[in-house]
Amino acid sequence: MSLTPQAVHPVVPQVPAMAREAAQAADAARQQITRCAGTFAELGERLRQHPPRFIITCARGSSDHAASYGKYLIETTLGRAVASVGPSVASVYNTPLDWKDSLFIAVSQSGRSPDLLRLTEAAREAGALVVGFVNHEDSPLMRMCDVGIPLCAGPEQSVAATKSYLLSGLAFLQLVAHWSQEPELRDAVVRLPEALEAARALDWSPSLLRLAEARGLYVLGRGIGLGAALEMALKFKETCRLHAEAFSTAEVLHGPLALVGPGFPVLALGQEDNSAGSTRDVVRRLVELGAEVRSVLDVPGTEALPSVPGIPTAIAPLCQVQSFYMAVHRLAVARRLDPDAPPHLRKVTETV
Numbered sequence: 001m002s003l004t005p006q007a008v009h010p011v012v013p014q015v016p017a018m019a020r021e022a023a024q025a026a027d028a029a030r031q032q033i034t035r036c037a038g039t040f041a042e043l044g045e046r047l048r049q050h051p052p053r054f055i056i057t058c059a060r061g062s063s064d065h066a067a068s069y070g071k072y073l074i075e076t077t078l079g080r081a082v083a084s085v086g087p088s089v090a091s092v093y094n095t096p097l098d099w100k101d102s103l104f105i106a107v108s109q110s111g112r113s114p115d116l117l118r119l120t121e122a123a124r125e126a127g128a129l130v131v132g133f134v135n136h137e138d139s140p141l142m143r144m145c146d147v148g149i150p151l152c153a154g155p156e157q158s159v160a161a162t163k164s165y166l167l168s169g170l171a172f173l174q175l176v177a178h179w180s181q182e183p184e185l186r187d188a189v190v191r192l193p194e195a196l197e198a199a200r201a202l203d204w205s206p207s208l209l210r211l212a213e214a215r216g217l218y219v220l221g222r223g224i225g226l227g228a229a230l231e232m233a234l235k236f237k238e239t240c241r242l243h244a245e246a247f248s249t250a251e252v253l254h255g256p257l258a259l260v261g262p263g264f265p266v267l268a269l270g271q272e273d274n275s276a277g278s279t280r281d282v283v284r285r286l287v288e289l290g291a292e293v294r295s296v297l298d299v300p301g302t303e304a305l306p307s308v309p310g311i312p313t314a315i316a317p318l319c320q321v322q323s324f325y326m327a328v329h330r331l332a333v334a335r336r337l338d339p340d341a342p343p344h345l346r347k348v349t350e351t352v
Helices: 017-021 025-049 062-078 114-125 142-143 163-180 183-201 205-209 225-242 276-290 312-336
Strands: 055-058 083-085 103-107 130-135 149-152 217-221 243-248 265-268 292-295
Touching: 017 312, 025 055, 025 149, 055 062, 055 114, 055 276, 062 083, 062 103, 062 114, 062 163, 062 312, 103 163, 114 130, 114 142, 130 142, 130 163, 130 312, 142 149, 163 183, 163 312, 183 312, 205 312, 217 225, 217 276, 225 243, 225 312, 265 276, 276 292
Parallel strands: 055 083, 055 103, 103 130, 130 149, 217 243, 217 265, 265 292
Antiparallel strands: none
C-alpha cells in the first residue's frame, strides 16, 4: 500500500486541535509551576534525606520520550542511574522485582493503561517510592502513587499528544531542580513558560513543508535532546505518515549512516552543552555526504531552524519541540492528512 500524500484525501479542520492544544503549553506550564511547586519541594527534600539506590521510569509513547529527557537531566545533574523498564516485565512476564529503596516514576496522560498500572502495583510491592506524573487526576494510576503530581495540561482532544509531552518534561525539570537545588535549573523552571511562548512564535513551517514529498528522514539529538528527537520522529509517523527514525548523533554513525546520501533528509537538534561540539561534527559529516540537513545548531551547509536565544540549556529541547508542534500539522495537511485523526490510532491506548 502506498503511503504517498495522494493516498488519502480527508477533510482537514481549518485550525487543527493539535495546533490549538500545542499553543496552550505555556499557560499550562504556569499552572503546573504554581500548583505543584510545593509538592516538588517536599519530594526533593525527601529524596535528599533518603536518596534512592536507582531510578526507574515507566511510560509509553510521548510520555516515554519525556522520560528520556528526564533520564538525562537526572543522570547529568545528580549522577544517579536511570532505567526505563518495560511494563511487560510485570504485566506479561510476572517477574519478581527487587526495587527496595528505589524511585519509580510513572508518566501517563490517561493513567489507565493496564500494563502501566500492573508495573506500578509491582513497584510498590517491591519497595519502591512510587511517583506519578499524570494528566487525568481521577485516574487509577493517580490513586496508586505515593506521590501523585498532576501535569495540569488540561484536556487534549487530538490523538497526537502535544502539551502533555511538554508538561511531562516540565515535571521532570521541576523534580530535578528541587532535588538538586541547582540555581540554574530553578531559573530554567521559572523561565520555561515565557520561553515556550517565544518558541511558539518561531516558524519551522518553511523547512518542514519541503518534506511534503519525502518518504523518510532521520531526526537526531543527543543527551537531554534525544527525547525531543524521539518525540518529533513519532509525530512525523503519527500525523504525516512519514517514516522518521530518531537516533543519537553518536549512534547514527554506527550503521544508520550507510543510508545517507545526496538529498537524504535530516532534522538535527542540539543544545549548547557538552554535546554541541560532537553534534556539529556529525552534522558536518552528513553535509559532506550530500544530506539535506535542517539544523538547530549553526553548521555551514545546513538550513537553519530558528531557536529561542539566551535560554537555559535545560529547556532548549522543550522549546524546540514547541516550535516543531506549531509546524508539523501544516506538513500533515500538505500531505493531505488530518493531523487530529491518524489512521488506526485512538487517544487512549490500553496495552497489556
